[in-house]
Every structure is written in C-alpha cells, then in structure tokens.
Amino acid sequence: MKIGAIIASLFVLVVAGCGAFVYEKLNGNIKGSSLFNGTSGDAGSEKPDAYGRTPINILAIGSDGRSNKADCKIGGDCGPGQNADVQMVVHISADRSNATVMSIPRDLKMQLPACKDPDTKQSFAGGYDKINASLQYGPGCTVAAVHQLTGIPIDHFAMVDFQGVIKMSDAVGGVQVCVSDNVYDTYSHLKLKKGDHTLQNLAALEFVRSRHAFGTGTDIGRTYAQHLFLSSLMRKMKGAGTLANPTKLYSLANAATNALTVDNGIKSITKLVGLGEDVNKVPSDRMTFVTMQNQLDDAGNVHILPAAYNLFNAIKNDQSLTTSSGGKSKVAASATGKASPSASAGSSVDRAKVSVTVENGIGPTARGRASTVQQALTAQGFAAGGTANATQTASTTLWYGPGEKAEAQAAADALGLPSSHLKQGSSAGLVLVVGTDWPTGTSYPGGTGSGSGSDSGSGSGSSGGKSGGSSSDATDGAHAQTAGGKSSGCAPVSRFKTVSLNGVPMTPTQAYAEAKDKPDSAP
Structure with a gap:
C-alpha cells in the first residue's frame, strides 16, 4: 500500500559519505525487528550461481497500523494492531542485471504458520486465514507466511506505514501517474480527472490505498495501480539529477529512514547503502512488476492458482522475466521446476x-x-x-x-x-x-x-506448469509490466459500481461527476 517508499529508500541511501553527524542522525532513525518469527524452520537460503554470486530477496510490507496520531488521522481509525496491506517480494538477480517485484494480494487465504513475536510475546498457533493477518505477530511472521507460501528464500524485509509514502512522495517533489478516466473513490477519497497528475502528500497515499477505483474494484486492481506508482517513483529517483542534489538527497534519506522498519540484519546506514547500490544497478526496463496468479471467490477472498508456482520457481531459480534488451522473456514452466511425469495410464484421459x-x-x-x-x-x-x-x-x-x-x-x-x-x-x-x-x-x-506447488512445510517449491512440459510462460496471468518508460499506460478506472455516494451505488466515474463540491486530490 505504501510500497513506493520502500524501494525508493534503497536508492536514496547512497548517502553514507555525507559526514558523521548526518550518518548518526540517519542511523538513529532506522527501526529494526527480527527477520523470522515462525516457530519452526527458517526463512530459507539463497543458492549461489556459478561465480559464487547470490540473489537478494527483500519482502516489502505496507502496514495499516494506526499507532500514532498522524496515522490515526489519515486512516480514519485508531487502535493497536496492524495488518499487512501489501506484500511484495523484491528479487534482485545474482548478477544485478534484472529484478522482479511480485505482489501477493493481501486477501489471499492460506494456511498460516505458527508464529511468536519476540517483541510483544504474542503467539499464534497457525491456521487458515488471510495472509495480511500475519503482521499482527510482527513482520517476521509475514516473512514466515510468504516463505511458506512461495518457497522463496527471504533475506530481508522493509516495512513502511501511512506516513512513509507521504514523506517520500513529497521528498521527490511528487510522483507522476495517469488515470484512464475521471475517478472518485469515496472510500480512499482519491478524486482525479482523466489524464496525468503529479501526486504529493495525501493524494499519493489516496492513490496507493484505493482498492475501489481501479480494475474490478478489488485488491487485485490496486496492485496494478501500485506498480504504476512505484515505477514512476523509481524513474523519478533515477532521473532529473535527484541523487546528485545534496539537499534533495538528504531530504530523501531522512524521509526514507524515518519511514522504515527493517530486519536487524540491515538496521544500519552502511547495510542499507549496500543494498541500495545493488538495487540501483538494475536498469528500469529490466525490473518487472507482476501480481501472483490468483482467483477471487464470491466472498472476496483470493486463492492461489497453480500457475503461480511457475512464477515462484522462476524467482527461486533466479530467472529473468526480461531479455537483455528489456523485452519480455519466455520462462517455460518446464524449466522452472522438476521434470514432468512420464506417460502413465492417465495420460490419454479427457x-x-x-x-x-x-x-x-x-x-x-x-x-x-x-x-x-x-x-x-x-x-x-x-x-x-x-x-x-x-x-x-x-x-x-x-x-x-x-x-x-x-x-x-x-x-x-x-x-x-x-x-x-x-x-x-x-x-x-x-x-x-x-x-x-x-x-x-x-x-x-x-x-x-503438473499442478504442483511448494511443499510449504519444508519451504521448498516443486514444479509448476502444465503436464507434458508446456512452454507456458511463468508470467501468464500475472499482469507483467516493466518500470522503464511510460508504456504501461494509465491506471484502469473501474467500470463497475464499486463505490457509493449518498447511499447510491455507482461507478467511480459517475461518483466524480456527482461530487462537484468535492475538490480534486491533485490538479
């Protein structure tokens, strides 16, 4: 939900040489927590390539916690506890030539692992629930849940709250986005006319929080809009001399470190700088955004589709989803896991x-x-x-x-x-x-x-894909797009009656037309 702040922060933290005072101040901003809160197993480990290099997998988490006055005011509610509104696995390849950012829908139902938060001492015996509920037992429990679901090793996590996306958006001077039509989400309060906008302050948060404005008005459509926002933020960070301007650089670094809670393994400016440099090596057109293949039921719950295991395995096997020229790469299901079974008595059955x-x-x-x-x-x-x-x-x-x-x-x-x-x-x-x-x-x-997924109990994945070694792409149904250029287009405004104004159900575009007295979120 506030994911733009997370990866962008890795870029701006190339500020380590700016003096002892600044270093100590920024270092003191960072909050740390344990990487893995599961009561059994661990977060997995990376496999080095032929040259001894290893990939990096970072779990980016957006928290809906309202534990301070500022977040209470923004969220419209107060109280203890938090859910993970967003989970994105950020995979940086071993050779740092490409990256994959995979969204896991917050409403995904799964068998959650048993966890214990070492800070609050709260424990959870495990059970069938939405994946976002795992954050109630600390970010290390969300790490355990994502690793159990995907089999992907998780090396680090970075978590940001409501204020994080506002601070980062303001620090870069706004983030450029586009919407396909007039839109008013009466829930997140996002109101924009059709076309391009530069989002700052609450407008940026309204955009990434909105789940009724885009696609079919669900969390799935929201992940697509978040990918557009994050791509634009990253291009802003890399372009226009942002990182070369000391004033802007300090402002960004201060905002980033104040916004983040990270695992204890990277709870220092030095470690974050190194991580930021690794991310910065990846060209924008070789960073692919995808949403885990899923299926929505009538109750609004999200369930995993077998095709998702092709994507998980591509990430685990460090396979790029783009070519060296930035084009889409074909990652065959047969190459992402175990070999398909040999012909059997059931092979000729319709x-x-x-x-x-x-x-x-x-x-x-x-x-x-x-x-x-x-x-x-x-x-x-x-x-x-x-x-x-x-x-x-x-x-x-x-x-x-x-x-x-x-x-x-x-x-x-x-x-x-x-x-x-x-x-x-x-x-x-x-x-x-x-x-x-x-x-x-x-x-x-x-x-x-052919429908195999990860053996979640052991944290290891097996083959996805269709029987017979199909050449089905690991990105099929994953809404893949890269961060390079503006080719990904505008966020698709929902054509369904996903919002309500004065008790009347209507589309976000109809709500925009009716709410003439409501000012737009951005010019």
Missing part, C-alpha cells in the same frame, strides 16, 4: 469429462483446504467437482470406482500424488480425501505433478 470430489480430512484448522485442491484440479482442465469435510485422516487417499483407474491416475498425475495413494472402492466416482500429510500447497509433498 480431463474435461472427469470430476473429483475433494474432502478435507485435516480438520477445522485447515478450513478451505478442499476448495484449494479443487481449484487446482479445475485449473488443470478437470470438470468442477464438489467439496466436503471428512473424518480426520493421516494419509491422503484418492478413491475410485470400478473401471475408473485411468481417470484416477490422471487426477493423481496432475496433483503429484503417488500411485500408492490410489484405492479402488465399490462406488462409482472419484473422491480425494486430503489428509494431514498434505496440509498446504496444490501438489502432494515431494510429488512431480
């Missing part, structure tokens, strides 16, 4: 004619588990089946009726489920009972199926 009933045999702590696996099957081309709860069982089992072994094998292949978990019953139809041996992900742990 998946569109096969449905599987998926039952949750884990228990209430894994609410929604059956739906997640069911969605993985439909994404692999199977007909939609039902979901249900079952008696808790330790071992995942796929039951099939007489003469249906080939169909069962096809479903098992798609999910990476070994043949030893297939059993014939007396009733017709396929029923998959998901046991406690498969608590998360869309591929059975250690499997090689």
